[in-house]
Amino acid sequence: MRTITCLIMLAGLWLHTSLNAMAADAKAPIKLIADKVCAELIPEESTRLALIQQMLADGKPHAAIAHLDALKTNSERAELLRAHGLRQTGRAQQAQVIYEQLTNSCVSGHAYRGLGLIASNAGNLPEALRYLKAASSTLPTEHTIRNDYGYVLMQSGQHDAALHEFLTAVELAPDHRQAAHNLILLLYQQGDTTRAEAFAKQFGIVADELQQLKKLAQAGNRAGPVTAQ
Known part of the structure; x- marks a missing residue:
């Protein structure tokens, strides 16, 4: 499963309230480890892991895992790619076990992200917030x-904080379309049409994309909140 996209967001964007965020804040923060440096890989292994990473990016996780099996290495970077696959x-569940083992390694940030994505996909927003905050x-x-x-x-209703993260993402990587879409969608939800359309022009978002984002924002704003059971 790739990075959370704007399209994945459609199904559950308005299905959670800020009550989930409050629950997350009540939990103890994750204690981060000091920076660790991964051991240097031999050129051949580094090249093969780069190819495996590209397979994952291309949506070929089964092939990626098969190549990891053939590589026969348990380095932190290889295990991270296996968890992604x-x-x-x-x-x-299998991925989570590996990610948890890697939270005390040189790839801990990416491991926390993996745990956050698993929690988000399962609808556990408090855990997703904790893990992704640690990753960030x-x-x-x-x-x-x-x-x-x-x-x-x-998703948790913390729109101001979300806006900061999206703005940071697009400033770090102006070509990152997912963050650009999410930023514009959030601005539409907040009623800031002028700013949303200014960013759309800046990022080269075409009219059809913009119309879709506007409809999604309207649908999300019409949906009523879900109360705690």
């Missing part, structure tokens, strides 16, 4: 994490 193939604190310049964190904040 397992998550993308619907084996979230560990890797503050990683634009995909900023976008993911902003998405969950938006």
